[in-house]
Amino acid sequence: MDAVVETPTVMFLVGTVICALSTLICWVMTVLRSHPADSSIISLAAIELYLIVYGIYAGIRQAMGAAILGEAWEFWGYIITALLLPVGVFIWAMVDKTRWSNLVMSFVGLVVFVMVYRLEVIWWGSAL
Amino acid sequence: MGKRAVSSDNGRSTPRNRGVGMLIITAYGIFAVSAFARAFYQITPFPQQDKVQFADAPLALSLSGFAAAVYILAALALARTTTVAWKVALVAVLIEMVGVIGVGAWTLMQPELFEVATVWGGFGRDYGYIPLVLPFVGLFWLLKHRSAH
Numbered sequence: 148m149d150a151v152v153e154t155p156t157v158m159f160l161v162g163t164v165i166c167a168l169s170t171l172i173c174w175v176m177t178v179l180r181s182h183p184a185d186s187s188i189i190s191l192a193a194i195e196l197y198l199i200v201y202g203i204y205a206g207i208r209q210a211m212g213a214a215i216l217g218e219a220w221e222f223w224g225y226i227i228t229a230l231l232l233p234v235g236v237f238i239w240a241m242v243d244k245t246r247w248s249n250l251v252m253s254f255v256g257l258v259v260f261v262m263v264y265r266l267e268v269i270w271w272g273s274a275l
Numbered sequence: 276m277g278k279r280a281v282s283s284d285n286g287r288s289t290p291r292n293r294g295v296g297m298l299i300i301t302a303y304g305i306f307a308v309s310a311f312a313r314a315f316y317q318i319t320p321f322p323q324q325d326k327v328q329f330a331d332a333p334l335a336l337s338l339s340g341f342a343a344a345v346y347i348l349a350a351l352a353l354a355r356t357t358t359v360a361w362k363v364a365l366v367a368v369l370i371e372m373v374g375v376i377g378v379g380a381w382t383l384m385q386p387e388l389f390e391v392a393t394v395w396g397g398f399g400r401d402y403g404y405i406p407l408v409l410p411f412v413g414l415f416w417l418l419k420h421r422s423a424h
Contacts, residue, residue, distance in 0.1 A: 220316060221316055224315075232305070239301060243297060251301045
């Protein structure tokens with residue numbers, strides 16, 4: 148039992164699960180609630196928190212001299228854009244508080260998943 | 276994502292930028308932000324060895340910037356309900372439609388010109404073909420919600 152799962156894989160899998168759960172919760176809440184559901188909003192907060200942790204982890208590693216495979220500018224551009232996304236979509240979803248707010252918020256999980264995938268490719272060369 | 280029988284919508288009285296319209300605007304907004312970020316990164320001359328500089332691929336990078344501008348314009352115009360905004364949105368969506376189909380076909384015919392990816396390259400293949408679907412959805416939505424005149 149000494150098969151050590153590498154950290155990048157863990158980071159990517161955690162991100163995938165959080166994004167998938169968030170999107171799923173938002174879809175279910177679109178059906179169940181005619182207003183923005185607390186669980187949808189919390190799931191966006193979870194994605195934001197994950198991205199903050201991801202950014203801190205990447206920042207510490209790179210500050211300690213660990214190089215990434217791709218371009219640092221591109222990498223941090225992706226992180227900053229991804230960090231803005233849950234906040235921006237949340238604000239937009241609150242403009243009109245209907246069931247569709249939940250569906251609007253479900254976009255975050257889908258897009259952040261793709262962005263984390265891209266980040267992993269820039270960082271390590273592959274996502275898994 | 277099917278529409279359920281239970282719906283709190285007011286049917287036809289829902290404005291163009293509310294309800295389902297918010298989804299379309301969100302999609303345009305996400306593309307506006309990501310296309311802008313990408314074009315900004317591509318066009319800004321960050322001093323890196325591997326990065327393709329503007330002079331190396333002026334066509335692909337110009338198209339990246341142009342696509343970003345169109346998405347930003349479309350997102351803003353779709354979010355507003357004035358007659359002018361409706362017209363602006365229609366023009367932006369049509370430009371987008373011509374752009375994604377035209378650039379898509381162009382990348383197939385002359386792939387050597389497009390070694391750097393643009394949003395509309397290969398009909399938006401890199402973005403799950405969403406750039407190809409989006410203008411049709413946008414056009415449908417605009418025609419469904421014609422302005423008074």
